[in-house]
Amino acid sequence: MEHLFLFRSQVHELKMRQMVEEINLGRHTIESAMAKYQVLTRKTVTQWLERVRQEELARTQAMKESAPKPVSTLVERVAQTADTLAGRVKQLEKELEQAELQVLYYKTVIRAAEQQLGVNLEKKSVTK
Structure with missing residues (x-):
């Protein structure tokens, strides 16, 4: 008896999928498919259409x-690595510019202090 129930449900499922496929391919409208497959309500057909669409x-x-x-x-x-390296070069150039400005600032401060104090603050490099 259980096999008969499974067989009927499989036939019903096959019939449903066949009807939905014909509607989706444009062979039938919902109304003509209802008549061909003997479905009583439009709601049932739209539910089947939605179910198959969700499965897909x-x-x-x-x-x-x-x-x-x-x-x-x-x-x-290689292009990605080149872009990364180009970005790194730009960052290092900015850091170098800041360091150069900082060196110039400190040299200017030391010279101003030497002039005001009259003391030599810069270290003399002695090379032999």
Whole structure:
């Protein structure tokens, strides 16, 4: 008896999917499919359409997630590395400019202090 129930539900499922496919392909309107497959309410057909649509969305989403990520090519990796290095060079150039300005500031402060105090503050380098 249980096998008969499973068989009927499988036939019903097959009939439903066949009807939805014909509607989606434009072979039938909802009303003509209702008449052909002897479905009593439009709500039932729209529920089946929605159910099949949701299953299809879930299937395509699963396929997208399981698809392997494309490996970046050598050219793309080199370009990315070049961009990273160019950014680093710009950052280092800014730091160098700041350091040079700082050196100029300190030299100016030392010279002003030497003039006001009359004392030599800079260290003399003795080379042999």
